Amino acid sequence: MLVLMYILAVSGGSNGRCLEHEKQALLKFKEGLIDYGNLASWAIEKDCCRWRGVECDNRAGHIIRLDLHPVFSHADHDDFTWTPMDGVISSLLLDLRHLSHLDLSRNQFTKIPGFIGSLKELLGNLSRLLSLDVSNNNGDMISDNLEWHSGLSSLRTFKLSRTNLTMAVNWLHSIKAHPSLSSLYLQDCQFPVVDPSSLSHINSSKSLAVLQLIDSIVHPSTFPLLLNMSNKLTALHLSKNHLNGIIPISFAHMGSSLGNLRKLRTLLLNGNYINEPLPVILEKPSGCVKDSLQVLDLSVNQIKGSLPEIITRFSSLKELCPDDNKLDGALPDNVGNLSSLAVLNLARNKLTGSLPQSIGLMSGLKVLDVSSNSFNDFTSEIHFLKLSKLKFLTLSFNSLSLNFSSGWIPPFQLNTINLRCSKLGPSFPVWLQTQRNFSHLDISNSEISDNIPNWFWRLPSNLLFLNLSFNNLSGKFPDLHLRFNSFPSVSLSSNKFHGSIPRFLFNTTVLNLSKNMFSGTLSTFCSFINDNLDHVYLSDNQLSGNLPDCWMNFKQLVVLNLESNSLSGVIPSSFGSLHKLQTDHSAATYTGYASVVWKVVEQEYGKTLGLLKEVGQLRAPESLDLSTNRLSGEIPLSLADCSFLSCLNLSNNNPSGKIPLSTQLQSFLVESYMGNVGLCGLPLNAICPEDEKQQDGGVEHSNLDDEKLYKGSGFYVSLIIGFTLGFWGLCWTLLFNWPGKPASFRFFDNMVDWLSLKMALIAAKVKRRLTS
Numbered sequence: 001m002l003v004l005m006y007i008l009a010v011s012g013g014s015n016g017r018c019l020e021h022e023k024q025a026l027l028k029f030k031e032g033l034i035d036y037g038n039l040a041s042w043a044i045e046k047d048c049c050r051w052r053g054v055e056c057d058n059r060a061g062h063i064i065r066l067d068l069h070p071v072f073s074h075a076d077h078d079d080f081t082w083t084p085m086d087g088v089i090s091s092l093l094l095d096l097r098h099l100s101h102l103d104l105s106r107n108q109f110t111k112i113p114g115f116i117g118s119l120k121e122l123l124g125n126l127s128r129l130l131s132l133d134v135s136n137n138n139g140d141m142i143s144d145n146l147e148w149h150s151g152l153s154s155l156r157t158f159k160l161s162r163t164n165l166t167m168a169v170n171w172l173h174s175i176k177a178h179p180s181l182s183s184l185y186l187q188d189c190q191f192p193v194v195d196p197s198s199l200s201h202i203n204s205s206k207s208l209a210v211l212q213l214i215d216s217i218v219h220p221s222t223f224p225l226l227l228n229m230s231n232k233l234t235a236l237h238l239s240k241n242h243l244n245g246i247i248p249i250s251f252a253h254m255g256s257s258l259g260n261l262r263k264l265r266t267l268l269l270n271g272n273y274i275n276e277p278l279p280v281i282l283e284k285p286s287g288c289v290k291d292s293l294q295v296l297d298l299s300v301n302q303i304k305g306s307l308p309e310i311i312t313r314f315s316s317l318k319e320l321c322p323d324d325n326k327l328d329g330a331l332p333d334n335v336g337n338l339s340s341l342a343v344l345n346l347a348r349n350k351l352t353g354s355l356p357q358s359i360g361l362m363s364g365l366k367v368l369d370v371s372s373n374s375f376n377d378f379t380s381e382i383h384f385l386k387l388s389k390l391k392f393l394t395l396s397f398n399s400l401s402l403n404f405s406s407g408w409i410p411p412f413q414l415n416t417i418n419l420r421c422s423k424l425g426p427s428f429p430v431w432l433q434t435q436r437n438f439s440h441l442d443i444s445n446s447e448i449s450d451n452i453p454n455w456f457w458r459l460p461s462n463l464l465f466l467n468l469s470f471n472n473l474s475g476k477f478p479d480l481h482l483r484f485n486s487f488p489s490v491s492l493s494s495n496k497f498h499g500s501i502p503r504f505l506f507n508t509t510v511l512n513l514s515k516n517m518f519s520g521t522l523s524t525f526c527s528f529i530n531d532n533l534d535h536v537y538l539s540d541n542q543l544s545g546n547l548p549d550c551w552m553n554f555k556q557l558v559v560l561n562l563e564s565n566s567l568s569g570v571i572p573s574s575f576g577s578l579h580k581l582q583t584d585h586s587a588a589t590y591t592g593y594a595s596v597v598w599k600v601v602e603q604e605y606g607k608t609l610g611l612l613k614e615v616g617q618l619r620a621p622e623s624l625d626l627s628t629n630r631l632s633g634e635i636p637l638s639l640a641d642c643s644f645l646s647c648l649n650l651s652n653n654n655p656s657g658k659i660p661l662s663t664q665l666q667s668f669l670v671e672s673y674m675g676n677v678g679l680c681g682l683p684l685n686a687i688c689p690e691d692e693k694q695q696d697g698g699v700e701h702s703n704l705d706d707e708k709l710y711k712g713s714g715f716y717v718s719l720i721i722g723f724t725l726g727f728w729g730l731c732w733t734l735l736f737n738w739p740g741k742p743a744s745f746r747f748f749d750n751m752v753d754w755l756s757l758k759m760a761l762i763a764a765k766v767k768r769r770l771t772s
Helices: 002-015 020-031 091-095 112-125 147-151 171-177 220-227 254-259 278-283 287-292 309-313 357-361 430-434 523-527 573-577 689-711 713-736 738-771
Strands: 054-056 063-067 072-076 079-082 101-103 131-134 157-161 183-187 210-214 235-237 266-268 295-297 319-321 343-345 350-353 367-369 374-379 392-394 399-402 416-418 440-442 465-467 474-476 489-491 496-499 510-512 517-520 535-537 542-546 559-561 566-570 594-598 601-605 623-625 630-633 654-658 678-680
Touching: 020 091, 147 171, 171 220, 278 309
Parallel strands: 063 101, 101 131, 131 157, 157 183, 183 210, 210 235, 235 266, 266 295, 295 319, 319 343, 343 367, 350 374, 367 392, 374 399, 392 416, 416 440, 440 465, 465 489, 474 496, 489 510, 496 517, 510 535, 517 542, 535 559, 542 566, 559 623, 566 630, 630 654, 654 678
Antiparallel strands: 054 063, 072 079, 594 601
């Protein structure tokens, strides 16, 4: 009974009624905001402790946390909602005297200068505030000082971003002088030049432990001052700052400054323009830093030289990431002395030689990525001797030969296996049989010439990505009923697989089976409804039979390539029902190899498929390729309504009749319809019989009408005025009506298509008259 009463007391405190005067303060505070439904619960629920973003004290019921960042939700695959609030931050927040956490991030308050200015008076009296987040507010925030935050005497964590602080000449002084600030996060800000003499009488901060300054504009002379802000620093994040290549000068004397940071555990300098040799950089920190540093990220710079033996003196190092630089030479043989290392990322450099066998002694290693270098020689069991914790292995794009005995049992269970362009063959790697938990497997282009053993198809249910392409694999697929927790991307292209396509492969997102010898029909497709399948590549196989009419089951389909098969029958009318393909996938990326037919040119995309960036920023759907089959009948009218198609290829089939008139079908090149003797109509030169009769009967009348139409100057004046007003009206909408931009661009695309069709019709008409 006592236990039950205690549980009710504790739970009732957080869910009980809040104090009435604090509730009224929130309601009046809400009146100054345009919340777009983010605070809908504030009007429905009586107890303000149950309101969204509100947290109350368990005992007294005081409001202690107010989180007003907007809700991010997605109703379906393509419907994303992020509605920021705007309005005025009211001084009524002062009534919440027990407030300890305030989050105003990711909004778009309209009067930005007033908003920042109001903080000086408004927030300065919230003496119990421990955490303040005003980051990621849309628009340019401006502040002429940061002195107001000194009134928040209890503040521990402060987050500020997208703010112009070029007038806040004392910003560094304010931070160093704050009595309790321990974590400072500044991102995408602009800072003024700091006068070092203004800081000479200010001692280093006694509390600041985490300083994050990311993607900001900082004068190079300021960086040494940042290193001397606090000798209590445990984490220093100086990533992606815009220094225009001057950063090597600003870090010229970094060694002595780093030597004072005796507690530094994390140092992130990634995404800058550092071009000093790596040995010089690693020699600068003092012995104390070498003993304390746990994370060193130097990625995405221009650092040269080799990885020196001095790196092994960083005895506490857990993460070493100098990837995406210009490192060369061989790795030190004793690199395995970094026994605490959990992450070693050397990818995308120019390193050579063999992998040291001492890597196998890194018993704590979880991530090993040496991809895209020039490593060569053999890799054997000894390289993985004690790597029992390894989860992520990437050796791709080297010249490494994995020489494992057939009975080898690895000490690890991998989640990600990337061995693309390694030498695994000619036999299928037996050791993969021991790996039962991987979600990503890429052994493409790895010189395997073998049948896939049956045990391999016991694929993990958490599979997300499988790539076996560009090998010499052969054999039939077993008839399996595999189920995956999600819909993986699968690429088996450029092999010698034969037989029918296994049913389990249709439960995917990207399916690439091109350039194999698969046979049979596609009727199995109709037994599935997959709203996740968006890319299908089945070209260059031996598929036959009628093309099924069930494409309405694949509403997300973006690319369908059935080129070079023996398919027959009519073109299905259900192609015209793929309206979901109008969605813009311009931000989507796909990993693996895939063949995309674009304007009758086949291209291969490797490692990361930014399909839309690589092929002229395509908008979905991108491609429908039915070329080189045996399709017959008329082109369905529903296909004429597919104004979203960027590429259509119906060449080398046997369709007949007139190409339907639309804003799209006439815009494709003649090559899209070549090899079809039964087709007529634009854009082909072949005139349909019904059009020829209409032309003969009305040519004289048409000529007279055209002459009257084009003879007067008023026509041209009207045309120029109408085009100018319409064009600039559209531009005005695109520039100043941001929420309507997507719709405006779609309208613009459709208008261009319509104009293209009209121009094509006029050109064909003129051409016929000239020839007659």
